[in-house]
Amino acid sequence: MKQGLGTQLxxxxxxxxxxxxxxYAEAGIDYRPRYTPVMRALAEGTPRTVGQIAAAAGITQPAATQTVALMLKEDLVATTAAPADARQKLVHLSERGRALLPRLQQCWAATSAAAASLDADLPYPLSTTLAQAIAALEQQSFGARIRAARHRLSQTGSLHGDKEIS
Known part of the structure; x- marks a missing residue:
């Protein structure tokens, strides 16, 4: 049985x-991969709001919020009140986060090289395919595509006109 797209992803x-x-464990670093987009967004040293982190990292704001909360518990980041609005928090790397950054950057370089190796083994680079899929979904969401397919199915009894697909 062929697995669905979500299952494969x-x-x-x-x-x-x-x-x-x-x-990370082999390098002696207690660190979760999900922290990397936030760490990279903060690596330059400029404090950012969670929304700014999400935008810079290419993740959703809820994902950034959850990740920052976990990273606060592990003392990788810290927060301060924004100067313009004390209700808004700015996130920055903690002392522990800054100290860990050089070792993480070495791990990221190895991961990047491994990703390039994977891309080279595929007929189409995975990184390019993923970027194209994200761009296509930004143009038309998957939800809109499902609704269109559902409409076609209700109109024709088939997703592809009179052709049934197996």
Whole structure:
């Protein structure tokens, strides 16, 4: 039985994240792969709001909020009140986060080289395919595509006119 797109993507993430997590452990670093987009967004040293982190990292604001909360508990980041609005928090690397950054950057370089190796083994580079898929979904969301398919199905009894697909 062919696996669905969501199942394949979850399995791919499990394979990638599991190997990346293992590489951190092998390097003696207690660190989760999900922290990397936030760490990279803060690596230059400029404090950012969670919204700014999300935009810079290319993740959703809820994901950034959850990740920052976890990183606060592990003392990788700290927050301060924004000068213009004390209700708004600025996130920055903690002393521990800054100290860990050089070792993380070495791990990221190895991960990047491994990703390039994977791309080279595929008929179409995964990184390019993923970027194209994200761009296509930004143009028309998957939800809109589902609704259009559902409409076609209700009109024709088939997703592709009179052709049934198996």
């Amino acid at each position: 979850r399995h791919l993430i499990e394979l990638l994240d599991g190997a990346v997590a293992a590489s």
